[in-house]
Amino acid sequence: MRFLFVLILLAGIGTGFIYxxxxxxxxxxxxxxxxxxxxxxxxxxxxxxxxxxxxxxxLVDLTARAERIVSQQRTVLTLTSATNGRTVLASTLQFxxxxxxxxxxxxxxxxxxxxxxxxxxxxxxGPYLFTVGPGDADDIPMRAVDxxxxxxxGEIDGRARxxxxxxxxxxxxGFLFSLRRRGGRPENPNSQPPPPRWGRGxx
Numbered sequence: 001m002r003f004l005f006v007l008i009l010l011a012g013i014g015t016g017f018i019y020x021x022x023x024x025x026x027x028x029x030x031x032x033x034x035x036x037x038x039x040x041x042x043x044x045x046x047x048x049x050x051x052x053x054x055x056x057x058x059l060v061d062l063t064a065r066a067e068r069i070v071s072q073q074r075t076v077l078t079l080t081s082a083t084n085g086r087t088v089l090a091s092t093l094q095f096x097x098x099x100x101x102x103x104x105x106x107x108x109x110x111x112x113x114x115x116x117x118x119x120x121x122x123x124x125x126g127p128y129l130f131t132v133g134p135g136d137a138d139d140i141p142m143r144a145v146d147x148x149x150x151x152x153x154g155e156i157d158g159r160a161r162x163x164x165x166x167x168x169x170x171x172x173x174g175f176l177f178s179l180r181r182r183g184g185r186p187e188n189p190n191s192q193p194p195p196p197r198w199g200r201g202x203x
Contacts (some may be wrong), residue, residue, distance in 0.1 A: 008170025012164045013030070030150055036132045037145035038196040045130045045147060049083075052151075054123040059148040060093055060132065062113045063104050065141040069095040075135025077145065079117045083128045091117040092135060110143050134202055 031053060034045050049056060060077060062069070069076065071093065081089040093115045101111035120128075130147055 008167055012167030033146055033148045036147050046127050048127050049123045050125045051123050055151040056120040058117040060115050061146040063110050063144040065110050074137035076137045077135055078133045080131050081128055083126055088120055089118050
């Protein structure tokens, strides 16, 4: 039973964490990466997209001199995307879940944090305007912001994370319960004194 609960726990980790991370970062192929903030200035970006690019996943890399981003539920960046005067994506980015940022350079203390702005499910051929701006978290030491577009990115099943969390809870609780049921170490038969070889208690 203990092995079964370990398998359930591992399945929960894969469903709740590894699967969404892999879909966000590796599904589809990269259309391009563009610098949208540098030297204290944000600049809008226009990218031509075609219908065969759909769905397009929009990712944002934030380079900052920090070990982690603590935004306390405040917005670090905002992002909108529009085409033909119509907004197709509006998102707020907090970067709170970026526990393992990438090192920008071995010579620099800067770290790169990634967050997902969303997915443009259907694409009409034409130019798309992406506008990235600051949020209300004004104490983030930002160095640069890059916009990454991935074409043909797979959709993350919305049920994956809740199911993964549930499996992890079942696996962990079951594993701990199996440890309690087994109790301590089995009694060592050699710890008991040997029976007498003669007399009244002998066999």
